[in-house]
Amino acid sequence: MAAVMEAGGPVTSVKLEGLAALKIIKHCQESLPTMVTGSLLGLMIEDGVLEITHAFPFPEPLDDKGDIVKTAEETANVDDEAAALDGHEFQLEMMKMLREVNVDNNCVGWYQSMYLGSYSTSSLLENQLSYQTDLSPNAVVILYDPMQTAHGNLVLKCYRLTDEVVQLKLTGKNNFINPRKIFQEVPVTLSNPGLVRSLLRDMGDGLHGSCGAELTGADTTFDRLDLSTNPYLEKHLEFLCSWVDDLAAEQYKFQHYTRNLRSSAGGDTRKGRKAKDEMAQAIEEGWARADAPKRMESLLMSNQIRTYCDQVEKFTGGGFGKLFLTSGLHKDDDKKAS
Amino acid sequence: MATLATTYGSSPALLLNTATITSTDGESANVSKVIVHPIVLLSVLDHHTRRQEGAGRVIGTLLGKRDGETVEITNCFAVPHAERGDEVAIGKDFNRQMLALHLRANKRETIVGWYATALPDEQANGAADKFKFIADTSSLIHEFYASECEDDPIHLVVDTSLVADAIELRAYKSASVAVKGEVLANIFHEIRLAVKSSESERICVDKMIRGADSPEGASFSQEEGEALKLSMEKLLTMIETCSAYVDGVVSGSITPDEQVGRDIFESLNSIPRIRPEVFDKMFNDSLQDLLMVTYLTNITKTQLTIAEKLNATLGK
Numbered sequence: 001m002a003a004v005m006e007a008g009g010p011v012t013s014v015k016l017e018g019l020a021a022l023k024i025i026k027h028c029q030e031s032l033p034t035m036v037t038g039s040l041l042g043l044m045i046e047d048g049v050l051e052i053t054h055a056f057p058f059p060e061p062l063d064d065k066g067d068i069v070k071t072a073e074e075t076a077n078v079d080d081e082a083a084a085l086d087g088h089e090f091q092l093e094m095m096k097m098l099r100e101v102n103v104d105n106n107c108v109g110w111y112q113s114m115y116l117g118s119y120s121t122s123s124l125l126e127n128q129l130s131y132q133t134d135l136s137p138n139a140v141v142i143l144y145d146p147m148q149t150a151h152g153n154l155v156l157k158c159y160r161l162t163d164e165v166v167q168l169k170l171t172g173k174n175n176f177i178n179p180r181k182i183f184q185e186v187p188v189t190l191s192n193p194g195l196v197r198s199l200l201r202d203m204g205d206g207l208h209g210s211c212g213a214e215l216t217g218a219d220t221t222f223d224r225l226d227l228s229t230n231p232y233l234e235k236h237l238e239f240l241c242s243w244v245d246d247l248a249a250e251q252y253k254f255q256h257y258t259r260n261l262r263s264s265a266g267g268d269t270r271k272g273r274k275a276k277d278e279m280a281q282a283i284e285e286g287w288a289r290a291d292a293p294k295r296m297e298s299l300l301m302s303n304q305i306r307t308y309c310d311q312v313e314k315f316t317g318g319g320f321g322k323l324f325l326t327s328g329l330h331k332d333d334d335k336k337a338s
Numbered sequence: 339m340a341t342l343a344t345t346y347g348s349s350p351a352l353l354l355n356t357a358t359i360t361s362t363d364g365e366s367a368n369v370s371k372v373i374v375h376p377i378v379l380l381s382v383l384d385h386h387t388r389r390q391e392g393a394g395r396v397i398g399t400l401l402g403k404r405d406g407e408t409v410e411i412t413n414c415f416a417v418p419h420a421e422r423g424d425e426v427a428i429g430k431d432f433n434r435q436m437l438a439l440h441l442r443a444n445k446r447e448t449i450v451g452w453y454a455t456a457l458p459d460e461q462a463n464g465a466a467d468k469f470k471f472i473a474d475t476s477s478l479i480h481e482f483y484a485s486e487c488e489d490d491p492i493h494l495v496v497d498t499s500l501v502a503d504a505i506e507l508r509a510y511k512s513a514s515v516a517v518k519g520e521v522l523a524n525i526f527h528e529i530r531l532a533v534k535s536s537e538s539e540r541i542c543v544d545k546m547i548r549g550a551d552s553p554e555g556a557s558f559s560q561e562e563g564e565a566l567k568l569s570m571e572k573l574l575t576m577i578e579t580c581s582a583y584v585d586g587v588v589s590g591s592i593t594p595d596e597q598v599g600r601d602i603f604e605s606l607n608s609i610p611r612i613r614p615e616v617f618d619k620m621f622n623d624s625l626q627d628l629l630m631v632t633y634l635t636n637i638t639k640t641q642l643t644i645a646e647k648l649n650a651t652l653g654k
Contacts, residue, residue, distance in 0.1 A: 017384075018380055018542070018543075018546045019377070019380040019381055019384050021542055021546075022376060022377040022380060022539060022542055022543075023377060025538050025539060025542055026375075026377055026412070026413070026539065027443065027444075029536060029538050029539075030444060038443075053384075054384075056443075057443040057444070058443070059439075059442030059443050060442070060443070090439065090442065093435070093439065094439055097432065097435060097436055097439070100418050100429075100432065101385060101388065101416040101417075101418055102388040102389070102390065103388065103416075146538065149538045149541055150537070150538075150541075152541060152544070152565070152569075153541070154538075154541050154542055154545050176649050176650050178646065178650070179642075179646060189549075190542075190545060190546055190549055191549075192380075192546060192549075192550065193383075193384075193387055195383045195386070195387060195498060195505070196380055196383050196384075197550045198500065198504075198505055199379060199380075199383060199505045200543070200546055200547045200550045201547070201550060202504050202505055203376070203533060203543065203547065204547040204550075222569060222572075222573070223541075224565055224566060224569045225566075225569055225570075225573070227624075229624060229627065229628065230627065233627065233628075233631050236631075237631065237634075240634075240635075240638065244638070251645075295649070298649070299649075302642050302645060302646060305638060305642060306639060306642055308635075309635040309636075309638050309639045309642075312631055312632075312635050313632065313635055313636075316628045316631055316632045316635075318566065319624075319628050320625075320628060321566055322566065323621065323624055323625060323628070325566075325570070326621075327617075327621050330612075330614075330617055
């Protein structure tokens with residue numbers, strides 16, 4: 001990965017260009033139901049603002065490098081060598097080509113699609129950690145949720161790891177860290193250069209409307225007024241149930257391990273104070289051992305459960321509003337009718 | 339308005355602005371409609387903004403799929419090129435490599451044509467003619483793409499000159515003009531163009547349109563209540579407009595338009611009539627569901643906080 005020149009200061013907000021956002025959305029939406037990843041290109045400008053100007057998808061991993069299925073159309077026009085690239089080389093090749101057309105050549109992070117807000121997994125943590133250590137401490141991950149982007153809401157979030165957790169991971173200790181302090185959300189704004197804004201104004205005015213009788217324009221104001229709440233809530237409850245089960249299993253592992261430690265460290269507490277200290281120390285060492293159950297798993301899980309709860313709360317807040325509005329309107333109608 | 343000029347070595351380009359000329363070349367399926375996704379337009383504008391110093395216009399490849407009479411353009415990438423006078427050089431290898439890279443990520447897209455921005459014309463007299471949509475070199479480029487693409491390539495032109503105070507988009511297809519078997523020129527017919535997007539793209543574009551006025555751009559932290567208020571206000575203004583129209587027609591000040599009247603009638607009829615008891619039941623059910631879920635999430639969060647506190651002390 002290309003080295004990023006530091007402009008000083010940690011990143012405090014992210015400016016995402018419309019083009020990059022649309023590319024991310026297009027890629028994630030097309031690849032449903034699989035979750036996909038890709039790379040972000042951009043520039044770090046002063047005041048801690050990270051500007052993301054471009055994005056491109058990572059290819060699906062080839063099963064066997066020598067086994068590329070060629071169709072009739074592809075053989076004619078496609079460069080076979082380029083088609084055989086995978087992962088890292090793909091990224092380098094893509095960035096080289098984009099350089100030729102003057103696109104910002106800096107890799108500043110990566111993006112991933114997430115399923116209904118599930119981001120707090122150890123794979124994401126590891127990936128982001130490698131980006132933040134190898135590439136730049138200001139690398140970010142953009143998460144797009146194709147499930148929740150409906151009814152006029154665009155769910156696109158940006159996270160990075162806090163310094164605390166990076167330190168913890170690098171030292172390899174098994175300590176406790178407040179789950180809320182693992183990921184730090186970075187606020188995102190969608191910005192666009194001048195030409196694009198004029199195009200958007202034209203589109204908003206319906207200038208480039210359709211040539212049929214379909215719905216024109218990009219107005220999503222009325223999508224928000226949809227009253228169906230059940231599917232969303234059901235999905236969330238399902239997820240909550242499974243994650244809470246997982247968390248319970250993790251906690252059980254801890255209990256089990258502690259019990260084992262206690263029984264192996266000092267079964268005989270009658271020896272007095274000294275033995276107790278020895279026991280305490282043995283227990284501490286036991287936790288620091290490599291085969292101790294990892295705390296991070298359960299911390300990540302509790303973070304995720306908390307995220308689900310927050311999402312549901314936000315949703316039910318809006319749902320209450322809509323419900324009472326509708327009932328108010330309906331009662332008015334009733335009174336007028338009778 | 340037709341411009342005809344001979345170019346060095348190959349067929350010149352003819353631009354005819356009327357859409358009434360039908361193509362007599364019946365071998366390929368006649369394309370009559372082109373659908374463009376907003377991402378393509380944004381990408382073209384971005385490429386144009388980043389062009390090399392002194393380059394008049396930029397070109398690139400369009401990817402998408404062809405569906406009988408409709409061509410849907412869903413993606414594109416830039417291709418470096420250089421043109422001077424009547425000669426043009428296109429990065430062929432670049433094109434093939436980029437195509438391969440793109441196909442890795444999305445196998446369903448194929449080359450359907452090419453795009454270009456408007457070309458500034460130094461020889462023009464008036465300001466209105468300063469930018470040409472089709473240049474003589476366009477037919478050369480078009481021929482190159484005809485060899486890359488399966489069917490006839492589509493040519494998309496984005497006018498970035500802002501002469502007409504708007505960004506114009508035109509789509510063209512070409513047919514060759516032959517006299518006694520000898521190909522003389524290429525005619526570019528204009529085809530109907532529409533900008534459409536998928537559901538999620540629509541949401542994103544809508545967000546961008548809203549944020550287009552502020553220098554900061556659209557932020558994601560808009561309150562749920564705010565957004566709901568906006569929607570309700572908009573609905574209210576629309577209903578008021580309809581009601582004012584109907585009042586006008588009834589009082590005789592506005593001439594009635596049957597189609598509008600029928601549309602209003604249909605939309606009013608689409609409101610379902612629900613009996614009060616049924617509505618109350620629905621309302622109470624939904625309310626109970628929401629309340630229960632809120633309660634559950636609150637308990638879960640409290641539980642989590644307790645667990646964290648315990649875990650924290652365990653660690654020490």
